[in-house]
Amino acid sequence: MSKVRFGIIGTGSIAQRFFAGLAHVPNATVAAVYSRGGAKARQFAAVHHIPTVCDEIDDLLASDIDAVYIATPHPSHATFSIAALQAGKAVLCEKPAATSLDELDAVIATAQTTGRLYMEAMKPPFFPLYRLIRERIDAGAIGEVRFVRAGFANPNVAEGHAVLDPAQAGGGLLDIGIYSAFLAVDWLGAAGEIQTLGRIGASGVDTFASLNIQHERGISQLYSGLDIAGSGEALLGGSAGYIVIHDKWWNPAKATLVNALGEREELMMTPQGSGLNYETAHFCDLLRQGRLESPIMSHAKTRAALAMTLSARDTLLGIAQ
Ligand SMILES: NC(=O)c1ccc[n+]([C@@H]2O[C@H](COP(=O)([O-])OP(=O)(O)OC[C@H]3O[C@@H](n4cnc5c(N)ncnc54)[C@H](OP(=O)(O)O)[C@@H]3O)[C@@H](O)[C@H]2O)c1
Structure with a gap:
């Protein structure tokens, strides 16, 4: 497979950003789009010149997409x-x-039994600056995080x-x-x-x-x-220095590294495109290589981050664990 052919499910704000990012992904295209009832998909397809519009999810999954x-x-x-993996x-x-661990486990099991690639679109670790931070920390720049x-x-x-609607699994967490x-799981483990x-x-989310969380490391x-409102900064504290990723750390572009001697270094890598292009390019590479899981955004990391998030949410909502 040279050009990866995507089908997009949903045509809201993040779908627009995904499409904008695709212009910065080599050898990838959107071949089909689905929305409930099809009207919004037709509009999306017309604006973005997408050849196939699907009114039903089954039509999208049966279409010529990878x-x-x-x-x-x-x-x-x-x-x-699950439907896409089974197709x-x-x-x-x-x-x-997913919105529960049972759901996520069913997704992961389906990916394994069908032998298909599955990745959560968790964008931060694919940004160039985050990768540079990973390289610097792996080389010992701030010791052990x-x-x-x-x-x-x-x-x-x-x-x-929807984020305020309990029926839509709303809530900030x-x-x-x-x-x-x-971020915490990536550096410190489960x-x-x-x-x-x-x-x-007031709406119940x-x-x-x-x-405050105790992790493996x-x-x-x-x-x-x-x-x-929050500041949007992140701090990675190490045994021999620290790194501050500046606002907005989830779209990382600028960071300050301070080593054990107190020496400061500014790290800057301005992202191209919408930022979603980095995760998409990685996903396409995995697909071409016949891989089933990302080494960067592994199923285990997805599960560990979801598990701690749901646990905290359920504590807040007073649901018995
Ligand atoms: N990675 C990121 O940076 C990022 C940023 C924002 C959001 N997100 C994630 O992306 C997801 C969508 O967020 P969004 O902001 O794009 O929402 P949005 O603008 O409300 O768009 C949601 C889309 O899904 C469609 N939809 C809703 N319920 C559906 C259903 N049951 N079946 C089929 N289609 C349905 C909507 O169609 P209708 O018009 O027919 O309702 C709409 O096209 C969320 O899970 C959010 O966490 C990620």
């Missing part, structure tokens, strides 16, 4: 992932990969948005807290004890969470908020 990009709300992610398509699915402090908070949520959960404080908003302090 992979799907799932860009619909959280509760539909697992269902579409023999590779899957790049927006975060969060033992502490992660990060958050994401944005109070400008429109009334009626699952929507934006999942980024920080990924979570053990999780101390959770926070608030439930978590609107603020502050977490250190401790993280994370927050997510839909009712406050």
Whole structure:
């Protein structure tokens, strides 16, 4: 396979950004698009010159595509992932990969039994700056990372948005807290004890969470908020220095590294495209190589980040574990 042919499921705001990013991905195209009822897919296809429009998901999955990009709300992610894998398509699915661990385990099991590539579209680790940070830390620039402090908070949520709707698996933790959960898991491993404080908003979803977490290799302090603004910085504290990834750390472009001698180094790598192009290019490379899982965004990392996020959310909601 030279050119990877994507089918897009959903035509909302992130689907637009995915399409914009694709212009920066070598040898990849959108061959088909699906939306409920088809009207929005027809509009999306007309604007972006996509040859095939599907009114039904089964038509998309039967079309001449190699992979799907799932860009619909959280509760539909697992269902579409399983359907696409069973139809023999590779899957790049927006975060969060699922809304429960049972759902995620079913997705991963389906990927394994069908022998198809599955990856959560967790964008930060694919940005050039994040990769540079990984290289520098692997080379010992700040010693061993033992502490992660990060958050994401944005109070400008429109009334009626899915993120405020419990029926849509809304709440800050699952929507934006999942980024920080990924960051902590990526550097410190899976979570053990999780101390959770926070608030439930009027609609019944978590609107603020502050977490202290014991991981396999250190401790993280994370927050997510839909009712406050946050600074968007992340700190990676090491045994011989630290790195601050500046606002917005989840679209990393600028960082400061301070070594054990107190020497400062500015790291800057301006992303191209919409930023989603880096994860997409990686996914296409894996597909061409016949790989079933990303070594960067592995199934285990997806599971560990989701597990700690759901655990904190359920604590806040008072659901018995
Ligand atoms: N990686 C990132 O940077 C990033 C950023 C933002 C969002 N996201 C993720 O992307 C997902 C979508 O977010 P968004 O902001 O793009 O939302 P959005 O703008 O509301 O778009 C959602 C799309 O899904 C469609 N849809 C809704 N329910 C559906 C269903 N049951 N079956 C089929 N299609 C359905 C909607 O179609 P209708 O018009 O017919 O309702 C719409 O086209 C979320 O899970 C979110 O976490 C990721």
